[in-house]
Each structure stands twice: as C-alpha cells, then as structure tokens.
Amino acid sequence: MDSVWSVFFVASIFLFFLCAIFLYKKTSGHKTGSSQYRRSPLPLGTLGWPFLGETLDFIACAYTDQPESFMEKRRRMYGKVFKSHIFGSATIVSTDAEVSRSVLQSDATTFVPSYPKSLTELMGKSSILLINGSLQRRIHGLIGAFFKSSSLKAQITHDMHKYVQESMAVWKENHPIYIQDEAKKIAFQVLVKALISLDPGQEMEFLMKQFQEFIAGLMSVPIKIPGSRLYRSLQAKKKMVKLVHKVIQEKRDSSSIHSTLPKDVVDVLLNDTSELLTDELISDNMIDLMIPGEDSVPVLMALTVKYLSDCPAALHQLTEENMKLKKLKDRLGEPLCWSDYLSLPFTQNVITETLRMGNIINGVIRKAMKDVKIKGYFIPKGWCVFAYFRSVHLDDNQYDSPHQFNPWRWHEKDMSTCSFTPFGGGQRLCPGLDLARLEVSIFIHHFVTQFRWEAEDDSIVNFPTVRMKQRMPVWVKRRTDP
Numbered sequence: 001m002d003s004v005w006s007v008f009f010v011a012s013i014f015l016f017f018l019c020a021i022f023l024y025k026k027t028s029g030h031k032t033g034s035s036q037y038r039r040s041p042l043p044l045g046t047l048g049w050p051f052l053g054e055t056l057d058f059i060a061c062a063y064t065d066q067p068e069s070f071m072e073k074r075r076r077m078y079g080k081v082f083k084s085h086i087f088g089s090a091t092i093v094s095t096d097a098e099v100s101r102s103v104l105q106s107d108a109t110t111f112v113p114s115y116p117k118s119l120t121e122l123m124g125k126s127s128i129l130l131i132n133g134s135l136q137r138r139i140h141g142l143i144g145a146f147f148k149s150s151s152l153k154a155q156i157t158h159d160m161h162k163y164v165q166e167s168m169a170v171w172k173e174n175h176p177i178y179i180q181d182e183a184k185k186i187a188f189q190v191l192v193k194a195l196i197s198l199d200p201g202q203e204m205e206f207l208m209k210q211f212q213e214f215i216a217g218l219m220s221v222p223i224k225i226p227g228s229r230l231y232r233s234l235q236a237k238k239k240m241v242k243l244v245h246k247v248i249q250e251k252r253d254s255s256s257i258h259s260t261l262p263k264d265v266v267d268v269l270l271n272d273t274s275e276l277l278t279d280e281l282i283s284d285n286m287i288d289l290m291i292p293g294e295d296s297v298p299v300l301m302a303l304t305v306k307y308l309s310d311c312p313a314a315l316h317q318l319t320e321e322n323m324k325l326k327k328l329k330d331r332l333g334e335p336l337c338w339s340d341y342l343s344l345p346f347t348q349n350v351i352t353e354t355l356r357m358g359n360i361i362n363g364v365i366r367k368a369m370k371d372v373k374i375k376g377y378f379i380p381k382g383w384c385v386f387a388y389f390r391s392v393h394l395d396d397n398q399y400d401s402p403h404q405f406n407p408w409r410w411h412e413k414d415m416s417t418c419s420f421t422p423f424g425g426g427q428r429l430c431p432g433l434d435l436a437r438l439e440v441s442i443f444i445h446h447f448v449t450q451f452r453w454e455a456e457d458d459s460i461v462n463f464p465t466v467r468m469k470q471r472m473p474v475w476v477k478r479r480t481d482p
C-alpha cells in the first residue's frame with residue numbers, strides 16, 4: 001500500500017511541475033507577432049521560479065539597507081539592462097540612465113504606467129497616475145502650471161510658516177520629537193489647503209484620520225471583502241470623496257469660480273472648459289494628490305534631518321547660511337518670501353543630495369504597449385520595464401563615493417542630467433517638485449535657526465515605501481543665540 005501512495009505522490013509532484021512550467025511559459029513567453037523585432041534576443045537574465053519569478057529574492061533584498069543589491073548582483077552578471085520576473089510580470093530591469101530616460105520620454109502608445117492591483121483599485125480609473133494620452137497631459141499641464149505659480153508659492157510659504165511655528169512652539173526640551181510625524185502633520189495640512197482650501201479644524205482632522213486608513217491599503221493584498229485591508233481603505237476613500245464633493249458643490253454654488261484667480265487646485269480644474277473633467281474625476285484626483293503630503297514630502301524632511309545629523313560639517317554650513325539670511329531679514333524687518341528660501345545654494349545642495357541618496361521613489365514601472373528596442377535592448381509587448389533610479393543614483397561611475405553624503409559635490413555637478421531623476425522625467429515628471437523643495441527648505445530653515453538637537457539612532461526602511469524606522473526621534477534645545 002505504501003508503494004502505491006509513493007507512486008501517487010511522485011506522480012502528483014511531477015504533474016504539478018508540468019502544469020506550473022506550462023503556465024509559466026504561457027505567461028512569460030513573448031509573442032512578437034509581426035513586429036520588426038521578431039528575431040531580436042531578449043536582454044540577458046533569468047525569469048526565476050515558476051509563478052514567483054525572482055520576487056522573493058527582490059523582496060528579501062528590498063528589506064535590507066542595500067535594496068539595490070538585487071540589481072547589483074544581476075548587473076554584474078548580465079549588464080545594466082536585464083530580464084527578470086517580479087511581482088507577477090515578466091520585466092526588463094533598467095539600471096541604465098539612458099535607457100530609463102527613453103522609457104520615461106515615450107508616450108502612451110509605447111509605454112503606460114503599471115502599478116500593483118491594490119494601488120490601482122484605490123486610486124480609481126481616473127487617477128492622473130493611471131490615465132494616459134491627452135487627458136493626462138491636460139491635467140498634468142493644469143496642475144503643473146498652478147504649482148509653479150508664484151501666488152501658490154507665496155501661499156504655501158505663508159501656510160508653512162504658520163504651521164511650522166505652531167508645531168515647533170510646543171516642542172518640549174526633555175521629550176523626544178519625532179521629526180517624521182511632525183513633518184507629516186505640517187506637509188499634509190499645507191497640501192490639503194493648496195488642493196481644496198481646507199483650513200485646520202474638525203474636517204481636516206477627519207480627513208487626516210481617513211487618509212491614514214486609505215494609505216495603509218495602497219500596498220495591500222488585493223482582496224476586496226468586508227473587513228479586508230483593501231476594503232477598509234476603499235471605505236475611507238469614499239468618505240473623503242464625499243467631503244471633496246461638498247467642497248466642489250459649494251464652489252459651484254458660490255459662482256466665484258471663473259471670476260477670480262484660482263485659489264486652489266479644485267478651482268483650476270473647475271475653471272477648465274473641457275467636459276472631460278467631471279466632479280468624480282476631480283474629487284478622485286484630489287485624494288490621490290494628497291499622497292505626497294503624507295508620504296514623500298515628510299519623508300524628505302525626515303531624511304534631510306537624518307543626513308544632517310550624521311554630517312556635522314554640512315549641518316554647520318547649512319545653519320550658518322540660514323542664520324545669515326534670518327539675521328538680514330530681521331534687520332530689514334521683512335518676512336522671508338519663497339524665493340529667499342530657494343536662493344540658499346548650500347541648503348538646496350543638501351536637499352539635492354538627500355534626494356539622490358534617499359531615493360524616496362526607487363524607480364517607476366511601465367508596461368510596453370508594443371515591441372520596443374532601446375539602445376539595442378529588446379522589450380517585448382506586454383512586458384514591464386522597471387526603470388530603477390536608485391542604482392543610477394548610487395552608481396560609482398556617475399558619483400564619486402556614492403554612498404557618502406556629500407552636498408558639496410553639487411557645487412559643480414549638473415542636476416539636469418538623466419543620471420539624477422528623483423522626480424522621474426518626461427511627460428510624467430513630478431509637477432510638485434518645486435513645492436516639495438520649497439516645503440523642505442522652509443521646514444529646515446525654522447528647525448536649524450530655532451534649535452540644536454541630538455538625534456537618536458534611527459535607520460532608513462526602503463520597502464514597501466521609504467521611511468525612517470523609528471520616525472526620526474531627536475532631543476531638541478532651543479537656541480539662545482540671537
């Protein structure tokens with residue numbers, strides 16, 4: 001009897017592997033159809049295990065302090081561009097700055113964004129991150145122009161100043177201050193004000209609470225049943241959309257739109273004459289646009305404090321620069337305006353270096369809509385391309401001692417090259433990049449001119465999103481020098 005079971009057992013395993021290999025070939029094989037690249041070889045590399053591909057290896061590396069080690073190992077074996085299979089998709093990984101630039105610069109007939117299922121469910125079909133073609137360009141253009149306007153920068157400067165002062169006024173000297181948490185509160189309020197003109201208060205508290213629930217589901221298991229993480233996040237989004245709908249309705253009723261300069265992003269989108277910008281689309285996008293306020297911008301603030309704490313020479317030079325400006329403005333009796341903050345060269349270099357080393361967005365994923373050949377590398381239709389910025393930012397051919405925080409390198413280095421892309425590039429270049437820099441400059445200015453601090457040990461977590469593990473605790477002392 002035992003031998004019958006053994007045969008049955010071995011036969012089942014054999015059958016399982018046969019099915020797995022069949023299905024894997026079906027999903028990972030590329031059909032080039034009538035493409036001119038039919039005979040082109042794929043980049044070198046391996047697709048790993050059936051179904052899983054190389055995902056486990058990728059995740060294991062992502063949880064370490066050197067997430068790029070997954071890429072580095074393969075880059076040494078196969079070159080800067082290689083094939084893999086991660087997160088359920090056959091993928092060409094690019095650690096080559098020029099290949100990544102070509103991918104970013106292509107339009108939606110060649111590449112479209114690709115995100116995990118939980119994220120697309122939560123964003124909704126009309127999110128700017130997911131739409132393509134003329135509608136994406138239109139919304140990108142409208143919000144990009146508004147974010148660049150000096151009126152908005154002046155408003156952001158005013159709001160940042162107010163919220164930073166309110167927050168820092170209650171910091172206690174004998175308690176740890178969690179920079180990442182403080183930064184989140186400030187950056188979220190500032191962004192929500194710029195999006196829908198909501199001031200701090202009960203509705204803001206409600207929005208913040210729902211937003212925490214919403215964002216927790218962005219990288220969750222894509223199961224949408226009552227009680228699941230994704231379901232709870234979707235419920236939270238519904239409540240937020242209702243609040244934004246109310247704001248839109250009030251604006252429509254007040255008939256002030258069309259007649260005055262836009263006060264916020266909702267005004268900008270409502271002012272547009274295109275029929276395509278429906279209230280649903282606008283409110284969905286307002287929620288998605290809040291993500292950098294809760295995530296990327298505060299993390300950039302916390303990382304800047306982290307790198308400065310670890311580099312006393314940079315902290316000294318940055319403090320001197322900011323003190324000098326403060327004293328000058330105090331003497332003149334003038335408040336600092338947005339251009340003052342952005343004109344501090346060393347402070348800007350510190351932020352640039354933090355963006356390079358921090359890699360808040362490690363890279364972006366696109367899906368090929370047709371067979372493509374870039375720099376001799378063949379990318380079949382239906383495959384994903386992972387443009388991995390982090391490897392380029394930490395490449396010793398591009399940057400001397402790339403793992404060293406060295407803001408002085410930017411004295412002579414050009415930022416506008418394809419080897420520096422913390423904000424992406426091409427048609428989807430981050431429209432909020434100026435705002436992000438401005439907010440961080442203001443936060444850092446007030447921090448260094450009002451406090452000295454000792455940072456507790458903390459480390460950077462890189463997966464699923466970049467953040468400080470302990471939320472960047474510091475012990476502050478108010479400055480007594482004038």
Ligand code: HEM
Binds near residue numbers: 361365421423430
């Ligand atoms: C440190 C801060 C930030 C970083 C590192 C960052 C990074 C990026 C990157 C890499 C992309 C390109 C995504 C892609 O190509 O698929 C992007 C797109 C975008 N970012 Fe940012 N961002 C930041 C702050 C902001 C802020 C403050 C806003 C303002 C709300 C913003 C709004 C957007 C939008 C709307 C897009 C999508 C553009 C499109 O697809 O047309 N970001 N960001």
